[in-house]
Amino acid sequence: MKHIEVKDVSFRYDENSPAVENVSFSIEKGSYTTIIGHNGSGKSTIAKLLIGLLEKEKGEILIDGLPLNLENLMTIRSKMGIVFQNPDNQFIGATVRDDIAFGLENHCVPTEKMDAIIEEYAQKVNMQNFMEHEPTKLSGGQKQRVAIAGVLAMAPEILIFDESTSMLDPQGRDEINRVIRQLHAETEMTLISISHDMEEVTKSDYVIVMDQGHVMMAGKPEEVLLEQDKLVQLKLDAPFSVKLQNELQHLGIHVEKSTNLEGMVEELCQLL
Numbered sequence: 168m169k170h171i172e173v174k175d176v177s178f179r180y181d182e183n184s185p186a187v188e189n190v191s192f193s194i195e196k197g198s199y200t201t202i203i204g205h206n207g208s209g210k211s212t213i214a215k216l217l218i219g220l221l222e223k224e225k226g227e228i229l230i231d232g233l234p235l236n237l238e239n240l241m242t243i244r245s246k247m248g249i250v251f252q253n254p255d256n257q258f259i260g261a262t263v264r265d266d267i268a269f270g271l272e273n274h275c276v277p278t279e280k281m282d283a284i285i286e287e288y289a290q291k292v293n294m295q296n297f298m299e300h301e302p303t304k305l306s307g308g309q310k311q312r313v314a315i316a317g318v319l320a321m322a323p324e325i326l327i328f329d330e331s332t333s334m335l336d337p338q339g340r341d342e343i344n345r346v347i348r349q350l351h352a353e354t355e356m357t358l359i360s361i362s363h364d365m366e367e368v369t370k371s372d373y374v375i376v377m378d379q380g381h382v383m384m385a386g387k388p389e390e391v392l393l394e395q396d397k398l399v400q401l402k403l404d405a406p407f408s409v410k411l412q413n414e415l416q417h418l419g420i421h422v423e424k425s426t427n428l429e430g431m432v433e434e435l436c437q438l439l
């Protein structure tokens with residue numbers, strides 16, 4: 168079932184050329200979609216259009232079959248959670264605890280249940296020792312962790328991450344990605360992740376490639392990421408698995424074209 172449908176949507180910030188133009192795509196309920204594209208290609212604009220923070224100039228956006236308009240805005244917002252690219256824009260609470268609580272209050276979670284939920288999610292992102300700290304005084308990565316905890320705690324039906332782990336160290340990113348993937352597997356949550364990390368893309372169900380405000384490619388990662396010439400044209404990196412494949416090819420070793428690194432290693436082991 169379609170959870171999100173974007174039909175022929177355009178938006179411009181000012182009289183200049185549109186930031187996104189005639190964009191169409193749809194996202195299945197419960198799927199994990201990554202959106203990639205170089206800086207300024209329109210990814211964050213799409214995210215802001217999806218949650219109704221920006222108003223489209225033309226086209227239609229349907230969330231769960233409901234048209235995104237003023238009348239439905241609050242109903243639609245209550246289903247969605249977003250973590251922005253810049254964590255500084257995210258904080259409302261005076262302490263980390265208040266900040267995570269804020270989203271829960273907005274989602275009408277009963278007070279007696281709140282404390283346990285706050286603790287659980289602070290622990291999931293490893294910020295349980297910072298509960299009484301002021302969010303604005305945390306490091307960039309710590310801010311991102313708190314913002315992620317706040318949004319995950321609300322258990323939204325649709326979760327949008329706009330480069331939300333960009334400031335985390337590699338280990339932290341792995342940890343948080345694992346938590347997110349686990350939640351995604353356990354719930355019906357539809358996950359959209361805007362990312363520059365091609366390894367993350369290989370783990371998603373569906374990938375949308377943006378360039379200059381347009382959708383250039385969309386499909387399963389194993390289809391899109393193997394279109395090397397197009398990726399090079401769009402100045403996008405290939406995942407490690409594809410690079411390795413090319414190197415092997417140069418050496419005259421043929422392996423099945425795939426973005427699945429584990430599968431490739433297995434195949435190589437059999438060749439040896």
Ligand SMILES: Nc1ncnc2c1ncn2[C@@H]1O[C@H](COP(=O)(O)OP(=O)(O)OP(=O)(O)O)[C@@H](O)[C@H]1O
Nearest residue numbers: 180181186204205206207208209210211212213252
């Ligand atoms: N607040 C704004 N006012 C005017 N123009 C903007 C604004 N925000 C973005 N733009 C322009 O809209 C276009 C798309 O920007 P957007 O932020 O959606 O890109 P992005 O794909 O998220 O890039 P990045 O990878 O750098 O985050 C760019 O040309 C950008 O300059």
Ligand SMILES: [Mg+2]
Nearest residue numbers: 210211212252
């Ligand atoms: Mg952006």
